[in-house]
Amino acid sequence: MLDLEPLLRPRSIAVIGASTQPEKVGGMPIRLLGELGYAGRVYPVNPGADTVQGLRAYPTIDAIGEPVDLAIVAVPAASAPDVMTQLGRAGTRAAVVFTSGFAEVAGGAALQQTLAANAQAHGVQLLGPNCLGAMNLRARMFATFSPIPLTGVPPVGEVGLVSQSGAFGAYAFALAREAGLGLSHWVTTGNEAGVQVADVIEWLAHDPDTRVILTYMEGARDGARLRRALAAARDAGKPVVMTKVGTTAAGASAAQSHTASLAGEDAVYQAVFDEYGVHRAPTLEAFFRLGYTLARGRRPARWHARGGLPADAVAPVAIVTVSGGVGIMMADSAESLGLPLPPMPDAAAHALRTAIPFASTNNPIDVTGQVVAQPKVFLDALAGVARCGEYGSVAAFLAGGANAPRLWTELQQTVATLATEPESAPLLVSGVMDDEKRAWLESRGCLVFREPAHTMEAVAALAKAAAMEALASAPAEAHAPPAAIAPPDFPGHATALSEAEAMAWLAEAGVPVAALGVAHDADEAVRIAESLGYPVAVKLCSRTILHKSDIGGVVLHLKDAAAVRNAFARVQAAVRQTRDADGQPAHFEGAIVARMVRGWGEIMVGVRRDPVFGLVALAGIGGTAVEIFRQMAFGLAPLSRARARAMLAQSRAEALCTGHRGHPALDLDAVADVLVKVSRAAAALGDRLDTLEINPFIVGADGLCAADAVITLRHPG
Amino acid sequence: MLDLEPLLRPRSIAVIGASTQPEKVGGMPIRLLGELGYAGRVYPVNPGADTVQGLRAYPTIDAIGEPVDLAIVAVPAASAPDVMTQLGRAGTRAAVVFTSGFAEVAGGAALQQTLAANAQAHGVQLLGPNCLGAMNLRARMFATFSPIPLTGVPPVGEVGLVSQSGAFGAYAFALAREAGLGLSHWVTTGNEAGVQVADVIEWLAHDPDTRVILTYMEGARDGARLRRALAAARDAGKPVVMTKVGTTAAGASAAQSHTASLAGEDAVYQAVFDEYGVHRAPTLEAFFRLGYTLARGRRPARWHARGGLPADAVAPVAIVTVSGGVGIMMADSAESLGLPLPPMPDAAAHALRTAIPFASTNNPIDVTGQVVAQPKVFLDALAGVARCGEYGSVAAFLAGGANAPRLWTELQQTVATLATEPESAPLLVSGVMDDEKRAWLESRGCLVFREPAHTMEAVAALAKAAAMEALASAPAEAHAPPAAIAPPDFPGHATALSEAEAMAWLAEAGVPVAALGVAHDADEAVRIAESLGYPVAVKLCSRTILHKSDIGGVVLHLKDAAAVRNAFARVQAAVRQTRDADGQPAHFEGAIVARMVRGWGEIMVGVRRDPVFGLVALAGIGGTAVEIFRQMAFGLAPLSRARARAMLAQSRAEALCTGHRGHPALDLDAVADVLVKVSRAAAALGDRLDTLEINPFIVGADGLCAADAVITLRHPG
Incomplete structure (x- = not known):
């Protein structure tokens, strides 16, 4: 793991190319650090000035006379590599390089390489170039040339934000400020000649001030590093929210990703994100909402991991509404997210019906417009379902009810009481209310949304977070590593195995073959x-x-x-x-x-080499359906059984194994294990493997049986 | 069409069951009409009071001495039917019945039937019972017992809102007020013993004060009436935004739909909505955003109807961004909506690159953070693409740029100039800015969003609206009605045709059969x-x-x-x-x-009877794929060729006909015409048809050929 301490918690900062004009790129950081209360020492470096913005200036970094933790570098691109050398010799441990004109422009890649090489050779941690810098909100450390903190800073909080794009980062900063979302750190990585998004995620995973990590990424330069970072966050029980752009051909072309972008590439990223329980956000709105939900929301009192997958965990939810219509919308939303809606327990239902005969005591629980006349009945229903032990969360739709003085007073009492009962299911509210009421509810652990459907999405995200956190705190199971398989014998120049060789190799790896x-x-x-x-x-x-x-x-x-x-x-x-x-x-x-294998369906399973993540397994229903519906599921190879199960479900191949057209149901774990064995067989070929494809796997009464196999080889390097 | 004039533009209103206490159900309307400035006459009817809230009260409706247009009825349920009779005799033309305790409670259906029968017998237009009433914002007519208008009323505007649910309607009113969305009318229909949502849509389609219709519906009681209403809106060129809930089993069960709900029922509603170009909103947020977009947004300067379907129209869009990252997100969003991103014309691209060498002149057009230093370059690029004639709309991401004083001043000049050029492509902006700036932009026809992806969704919605409006203003084509097909001869007691009879009947209808x-x-x-x-x-x-x-x-x-x-x-x-x-x-x-038919794929085509909409055609790929992927497309029978083409596309069956696995491509219009003929053959059987299923239609070099057909019959009544 990279040590980002000097970069993100520096005790002293030098500004190379410091400007006397506060609005310039080399002047703004000095202004920000001064005005906003950074407590460390700041050393402007400028050979042509005695003082810069009221601070004593130094002609060179050496003239400071003591090593500084962090240097902010605002010099022309051509000079930047030399600055790295000087910094390293002076004992500076980290540098933020704002300057652009490196790999993002034609012909700039070589200069960037020199910059990176110099930084590395002299032990300088490099952020950038072509980045907007970094901030530590708690330390009031603003190593950026963006003027945006001058107009206000978000509260100090537990959300760490890291963005490859500077402009996205700045916009996110403004939105966080507006929404009052508390931040711990803010980092933009730009061209990533040194520090990558993955490094920041990994550091934040270990940072005690950060509980939730919000990430914007265009593409990973190093798949293994990203996986390590996501694993660290998972192991620390910290949810990661990810906006990964370039998901479509138009987007990918706009991103001009340097990786040879496969059409299916986004599906591979998604498989990686699924593997580590990453919360994916397709829009800025969802990015912030997930940040808010995960940073502030109480985890459901009950949840279960569907198909054994924590990333697919759901919580049973009670919907309590003052509008039947909105209740139906919320039920639609719950069902589409897979959230169960168990019925209201009898005692609570009886009490509600006694008080409001026309109320619906199914779930959604509709207390009707009577809430205005009988707020206590509504609140008793709310408390009843929160306490009964049947529900993970309670989602209430209040409409404008919080603005009714009597209802609000009684709601406060109920919420305050429930907040002292850790066993009770947490409450999520939707409706309109003023900021003060919203803040009061939030301070009691009750999330507030405008859109009723968002309460359901929040329950789903919180269930997933709870399951991932439980995974982090559970003692690691001692898995015996799978027995090593000796790779087959083939000539060094071969570009493929014959089908007989491929089938024999798969059989040796435990895969059923014809x-x-x-x-x-x-x-x-x-x-x-x-x-x-x-x-x-x-x-x-x-x-x-x-x-x-x-x-x-x-x-x-x-x-x-x-x-x-x-x-x-x-x-x-x-x-x-x-x-x-x-x-x-x-x-x-x-x-x-x-032998012709008999069965009632076909599954296609393959393993390919992804330029970012290495070996990736894919599976789906075989035949025409695959080509037309393209519903393939991906997973990193070698697969875990859980991932293989998830792939069978996501690709719908599972449907062929669960009593399709009256055929017997198969043991899904056994089917998944076949996929696991295929992925291990591929992985055992190591760097030589190009692609492996079994098409079809016949689905029959005895499970899967490979009827054909192709293995192509490559020459690494 | 129902004449809702007395209900929604009454010149006088009587309140039956008028209360001296303004907070009571029978008191609130009198308070609202008095305080909020209704200009017509208001007659409280209360046998026990001389005056009610300062107005002279009448002991009976007859005592008023002249007919009133509208009666607001707030009497116990048991008395309501008699009130209808009295109203009718006194010449009252419409009644809003607030009272609950009718069909929504066990045993209440009979009372509701009497209520409806009395109203109908005496010529009283009935809204409700169990509804929250209606408002005409322009006439300041508040026939509701909801106190919500007391705390503020949305501006008068061109959006008509009709909701089956009262509570949803009230919440929508509050959100419209908060967002400043201008309303024309607000109507809740409750139990719909008389006026249905469809009737209000149809009336608003002819209302000169309404340009956009927002609708919330749990289920249609009368499919034909809904289709007529949607056709009227389409013919008037007025977009309809629809929130139809109960889309999932949980939601449908919550809605306790009175129709025997098929699992695929929502797909049938969707087919109806597609047919009439209805904009569907899955959330409250989308409901309002679509209302805002369609009411305020300029239509794209260019658009085209994909596959000849106005409901699938798209517009080419120029993305101009100050953040590369957000530009990629917008490009992803455009691609997933099918919006083309043509490259920037050479001259404009050259000008931009000359001014900002690092700018990206592909589309997205990224002027980079240089926008702060060179606002004019950004604005020249904006105006250049708006004027060049290549784009339907221009979507700009400003981040916080509007708050930079110099940029804002110059942006105002550019927007004001473009607003005087009707040929220029309209501008949609995303970013953060204060309400005043937002209002200024909106007043110049420029929509403003917080979320960049929402600009893309708005372009798609506006393209669809433009295409539907063009359809409305185009002279109707004179279609020769299809030649009538004589239904086959079968015994009256038959419950099915034999396969030979079914195939012969289809052949006679022009369907190719084996x-x-x-x-x-x-x-x-x-x-x-x-x-x-x-x-x-x-x-x-x-x-x-x-x-x-x-x-x-x-x-x-x-x-x-x-x-x-x-x-x-x-x-x-x-x-x-x-x-x-x-x-x-x-x-x-x-x-x-x-004869065995040769081909390379199978399509399944059927016609079923939907309890709400009558005959519905469905089509999809045949075989295992249908069962597992369930990707069937629906359309009302008899189909138009355009709808049949859309069904082939939506179900992906099209893929079998467009060069699948090297097979020859078929004429898609000819394939669609086969579906049209199947749907006509089904329709020709009229009320006797139960289901028709052709499974499979073999897809081969000569087009489709039916290899099997089942037609089952029913006995109407």
Whole structure:
């Protein structure tokens, strides 16, 4: 982990290129640090001035006479690399470089490389270049040239914010200030020649002042580093909210990502985020709302991890409403988020119906407009469901009720009492009310929203956070590492395994494959077929011809010896008509004779190499459906069983295994374990693996069985 | 159309059950009408008081001595029906009934029926019962018992709001007031014993004071009436924003919909909304935002209707941003909405790059943080794209830029100039700014949002509105009605057609079906097979046994006469083992011999009867995919070609027809016309039709061909 202490908690700061004019890039940090109350020492460095904005100035960094923790660098791009060297020699430990004109412009990559190399060589932690700097709100440390803190600073709080984009960061700062969302740190990483978003996430995961991490990212430069950072946050029980842009082709093209962007790339990011329980925010509004929810919201009193996945946890919720119509909207929203709506317990329902005969005591619990005349009935219902132990959270729609003086007074009493009962389910409120009432409720752990649907989204996010936090605090299970699998034997120059080799390798890794043999003549083919039992398939077996069905190299459903002989001849002829890379007729290496596998559906499973995250597994329903609906699910390889289960669910492949069209239901854990084994088989090939694809896996009464497999190889480096 | 003039523009109002206490249900309307400046006459009716809240009171409605337009009725439920009779005799033309205790409570349906019957018999237009009343903002007419107008009223504007739920209506009123959204009328319909939401939509469609209609609905009581109302709004060029709740099982159960709710019911509503270009709002936030957008937003300068569907119209948009990161988010959002992002024209791009070399002149157009130093460059870029004729709309992200005094002054000049140029593309802005600046921009036709993604959603909504408005103002095309098809001949007691009858009927309606004949013995089966050519299928033909494959009544892929004989015998035997309703062996009526149709995919097309909207067509990819992905598209039958095209696109069935796996592409209009003909064939069966299902339609080089058809019949009434 990078030590960002000198960068984010510096005891002293030098400003290289300090300006006497406070509105200049080299002047603004001095103004901010002075006016806003930074308690450390500030040293302007400017060879042409004795004082800068009232502070004694130094001609060089050396002239300061003592090492400083952090240097803010506002010099022309061409001078910046030398400054790194000087800083390092003077013992400065971190530098924020505002200057632009590096890798983001044509021809600027080399200068950036020099900058980074100098910083690294001299032990200087580098933030930027082309960034808007960093702030530590608690320490009133404003290492930025943005004037935005001059017009107000958000309260000190537990939300750490890190953004690759400076302008996004500045806008987020303004919105946080407006919403009163408390921040701990604010960091923009710009060109990321040194410190990356991932490094900041990892540091904030260990920072005692930060509880929630808000992140904006265009792309990860280092997938492994991002995974390590997200794992650190998960292990610390700190929710990460992520806005990852460039999700569409238009967006990705706008982002001009330096990674060779796959069309499916966003699905890979999503798989990574799912793996670590990251809360994804598609809009700025959702980004802040999730920050508010996770920083301020009490976790549900009850929740459960669906399919064993903490990232898919949900909480049962009681909807208490003064409007039947809005109650229905909230129920729609709960169902689409998977939040259960258990009915109101009998005693509470009876009490409510006795007081308001027309009230609905199903869930949503509708006390109707009677709330105005009988506020106590409404509040008794609220307290009743909060205390009964059936619900994780209580979501109440008040409309304008909080502005009714009598209701407000009684609501305060109820909320204050419930706040002293840690066992009770937390309350989330939607409705209109003034800022003072909102603040009062929030101070008692009660979140307030304008939009009723947002209370439901908040319950879902809080359930997920609770499940991830429980995971963090649970003692780590001692997992025996899976037994190592010896990779198969193949020539160094091979670009693929033959199907027979691939199937054998998968079988060795524990993956069920169709019974088969390799025949070199028709007699042998018939002998193999008879030993396997009919029907069989005869397929060309080659390390070089991969698209064997395209050239007529696959014959299926053979029912007798004559058919096998005939098919063998056809396959052999097909090979002879094929040319190899040198233009010579391809060499016939034999034909696979495989038992036809019976089943009622097809699943496709693959492993590919992602440029950012390395090996990625994918799965989905096979056949035409895959191509048209493109509902594939992704996971980092090797897969955990939980991730494989989630992939079966997300891709809907699960539907083929759970009593599809009257067929028997399969053990989903066993099916998931097959995916896990495939991913391990791929991972065991290490750097040599290019792609692995099993298409189809036949779904039948005995579970999955691979009917075909392709493994292509690459030469690393 | 119901004449709601006396209800919504009354010249005089009587309050039956008028109370001297202004906070009572019978007192509040008198207080509101008096305090808020209603200009018409108000007559309290109360036999026990001489004056009510300072107005002369009358003991009965007759004592008023002249007919009044509207009566507000606040009497106990049991008395309400008699009041209707008295009102009618006194010449009162409309009544708002606040009272609850009718159909919404057990045993209250009969009383409501009497209420409605009395009102109808005496020519009284009835709003309610169990409703919160109505308001006409321009006329300051507040026929409600909600005290909410006392604390403030939204500005008078062009948005008409109608809500089935009173509490939703009241909350919407409060939010409109807070957002400054101008309203024309506000109507709640409650139990809808008389006036329904649909009636109010239709009236507002003709109301000169209303330009946009906001609607909240739990369910339509009368599908035909709703369609007529939506058609009237469409023909008047007035956008309808709809929040229809009960979209999920939980929501539908909460709504306790009186219609026998199909799981797919919401999809049928959605098809209706699509048909009429209704803007659907899933949340309260979206409801208001769409109202704001459509009421205040200038329509795009250019747009096009995708697939010929105005409801799917999009506009090319220029994104101009001061933050690259937010620009990417906006590009992602544009792409997911289908909004094209054409590149900046060369001249404008050149000018921008000359002024700011690091600016990105792709679209998104990123002027970078230089906007602060060079506001003119930013504004020139903005005006350049607005004027160039390439874009429908311009979406600008300003961050906090509007608060920079110099930028704001110059922005005002640019916006004011563009506002005088009707040809220029309208501007939508996102960023933070104070209310005064926002109002200034809005008054120049420039919408302002906090969330950048919302500018994109607004462009999409405005493009759709522009396309629907163009449709309204275009001269109606003279469509020749399709030639009437004579329904087939079948016995009155039949509950289904046999497959042979169904296929013949479809063929007569112009639907391509597999060539077939009906054989009564094996010899005849072989003769038919030989005349059709092999391979053939042999299938049981019966009006009573519909699930023929379940009993072994279907044998496919028969390649010669022996196979046909064998299959015929199997089918005949299968029938003999089946019992009819009386427990007797089923009667063998013959077997279909049909040519096997070749193709590369299957589409399923059906027509069902929806309890609200009548005949509904559905289509999707056939086979396992349908069951697992459930991606069916719906449309009201008979379909238009445009709707059928939209269904092919929405269900992805289109993918099978556009060069799937190297197969030839089909003429999509011709494919859509087959769906149209199926829907007409179903409609021609009128009230007798229960369901029609063609599964599968084989997709092949000659287009679609029906390989099987089931038509079931019902006995109306």
